[in-house]
Amino acid sequence: MSAPVTYRQPVSRLWWLKKRTYVLFVMRELSSVFVAWFVVFLMMMVFAIGRGEESYQKFMDWAASPVIVVINVVALAFSLLHTVTWFALTPQAMVVRGPGSRQVRAMKEVRVAGQWVPAATVVRVGGRLPASVVIASQYVGLVAVSAFITWLVLR
Amino acid sequence: MADSIQMHVTRYSPGDPAPTVAVYEVPARKDWAILDGLNYIKDHVDGSLSYRWSCRMGICGSCGMNVEGEPELTCATFLTDYAPGPVRVEPLSNFPIVRDLVVDIEDFMEKLPRVKPWIIRDDDVTVIDGEYLQTPEELEEYKQFSNCINCMLCYAACPIYGLEPDFIGPAAIALAERYDLDSRDRGQRERLDVLIEKEGVWGCTFVGECTRVCPKHVDPAGAIQRYKLKAATENLRAFLLPRGAR
Numbered sequence: 281m282s283a284p285v286t287y288r289q290p291v292s293r294l295w296w297l298k299k300r301t302y303v304l305f306v307m308r309e310l311s312s313v314f315v316a317w318f319v320v321f322l323m324m325m326v327f328a329i330g331r332g333e334e335s336y337q338k339f340m341d342w343a344a345s346p347v348i349v350v351i352n353v354v355a356l357a358f359s360l361l362h363t364v365t366w367f368a369l370t371p372q373a374m375v376v377r378g379p380g381s382r383q384v385r386a387m388k389e390v391r392v393a394g395q396w397v398p399a400a401t402v403v404r405v406g407g408r409l410p411a412s413v414v415i416a417s418q419y420v421g422l423v424a425v426s427a428f429i430t431w432l433v434l435r
Numbered sequence: 436m437a438d439s440i441q442m443h444v445t446r447y448s449p450g451d452p453a454p455t456v457a458v459y460e461v462p463a464r465k466d467w468a469i470l471d472g473l474n475y476i477k478d479h480v481d482g483s484l485s486y487r488w489s490c491r492m493g494i495c496g497s498c499g500m501n502v503e504g505e506p507e508l509t510c511a512t513f514l515t516d517y518a519p520g521p522v523r524v525e526p527l528s529n530f531p532i533v534r535d536l537v538v539d540i541e542d543f544m545e546k547l548p549r550v551k552p553w554i555i556r557d558d559d560v561t562v563i564d565g566e567y568l569q570t571p572e573e574l575e576e577y578k579q580f581s582n583c584i585n586c587m588l589c590y591a592a593c594p595i596y597g598l599e600p601d602f603i604g605p606a607a608i609a610l611a612e613r614y615d616l617d618s619r620d621r622g623q624r625e626r627l628d629v630l631i632e633k634e635g636v637w638g639c640t641f642v643g644e645c646t647r648v649c650p651k652h653v654d655p656a657g658a659i660q661r662y663k664l665k666a667a668t669e670n671l672r673a674f675l676l677p678r679g680a681r
Contacts, residue, residue, distance in 0.1 A: 285449040286531035286539050291597040298504065302594060305642045369641065373660030382572065386618055398557060398621060405572045 307358070308365045314358035317351070367418045371411035381407030439463050440514060441521035442472050444484065447532050454532060456523075457481075463518055469509035470498050473524070473536075486536035493650060496586030500536050501525040506588035506648045527591035529600075540587055546603050547585075549629050550611035555622030573618040580613035580658055582651040589645035589655050595638055602638035603630070605645035605655030612658035615665075623665075631666045639663070 292298075296306045321343075328339035342348060386403045440463040447454035459480055461472040470488055477484045488498040491510045498509045503523050514522065530538035560567070589605035590596050596604050611626045630636050639659045646656040 286533055287447055287451070287454060288531050289526075289528055291529075291594075295594055295597065299644075301644055301647065302642070305640075305644075309640065369643065369660075372643075372646070372654065372657035373641075373664065375661065384570070384573065384618075403618075405570075405576055 304365070307361060311358040311362035314355035315362060317355050318359060321352070321355075363422070367415055367422075370418060371409075371414040374414070376409045376414050377404055377407045378409045378413075379407060381405065440472070440518060442469075442476065443521050443523045444473070444476070444536070445525045445532075446484070446535050447526075448534060454526075458521070461514070463515055463520075465513075465515055467514045469500070469502055469507070469512045469514055469522070469524060472514050472522075473509065484536075485534045494584060496584035499527055499586040499588050499591065501527055501591065506591040508586060508588070508650045511650060527587055529591050529593070529597040530587070538587075542600065543585070543587060543590060543604065543607070546607050547610070549603065550607050550626050551622055551629075552607075552610040552614055554614060554617060554620045555625060556619075557621055567619040569618055576618070577613050577616035580609050580616065580653055583609055583613070583653045583655075584651055586650065588648045588650065592644040592648040594642060594644070595640060599634075599638055601634040603635055605639075605659065606653075608636060608639075608662055609653050609655040609658040612662060615662075627665065627669060630662055631669060636662045636666055 296302045325339060325343075328335045343352075381404045383402045384405055386401055439460050442459045442461055443456050444459060445454045446457045459472075459476045461467075461475045461480075464471070467475075468491075470491065473484065473486055473488075477486075486498070486500070486509075488510065489495040490497075493508050493511045496508075499506060500509050501507070501524070502509065502512055503517065504525075506527055509524070524536065526532050526536045526538045530540060530542070533539050554567075583606055585606060587606070589609075593602075593605055596602050608630060611630060614620050615623050615626060636659050639656075641656060641660060643656045646654045649655065
């Protein structure tokens, strides 16, 4: 029997504009460019500081120019989008177990001297923390780290 | 409320240069699903309309179609939710169309067995020797992923699968995770060998649309990200540890 004649549905180049969720996804991917920009910007600042006060002042004047300010505002918006979306996705990617979890004995394959062998081991089951707790704890962590850095810079 | 609603249905016959859209008028009954509308067309208007369906209760997974561009089980989507209409019914995206609303899912059928979605054991325990016991807690670990009905909505929603047909796809990885998390299974390594490849979990860029459209709340995107963590740990181990200790 020959394969049926089928019609292959084309994927439009603008597929990512078809749904709000697709647009948000592409924006999230794009945000990495702006995160990279911040890394470059910070490194330039560190180098400027290293070269002395005059160089630092020149860097600060350049950073205050309207073009750079606009770029940084846009970059900040994308960085926030990056942070918020990734924090929201974390509970999907990671199982964080809380106090309700329990250890059970299990047979799993483990590597011993390059070979996979079945071995009695212990795995943890149950007690999965709700998504809201995982997300909230990330924000707490972010605030704590930000507060520490602020203190470090301003003291 | 209007007593009828327009359905814009994709028609395609093998050999046609491209699909066309046919317009049908069907009764807008409050208790009708999109599938009932299609059945009305087939029974009373045009018997040549082709589409797949079976159980009408969201368990067989055969009536998946794009409704207004969103992958849906047509038996679980009310017609009147789209009132006053028209409502657009198309075949699932990312799959070749065989005829009208019927798509060719051969690609998935070929990919699914690659992840070995069954319990793998190395000890040859027979039925006579007894059953493998499992606690409710251990069942709970994988139960969510076992609810997959292979309806293909996740594949239709995944832009990566549309762009890179080699990607093994959401449902197959969710089912791999279902067996990996099963306390009776010993096949993690065999499945990881398949999924650690580029067209395995690394094809996914976490659009997350598969989870959003899943009618059984399986969360394939979650399964894929958890698998990435496993694959990354394995890669790191291979990179860092001396050969003997891996």
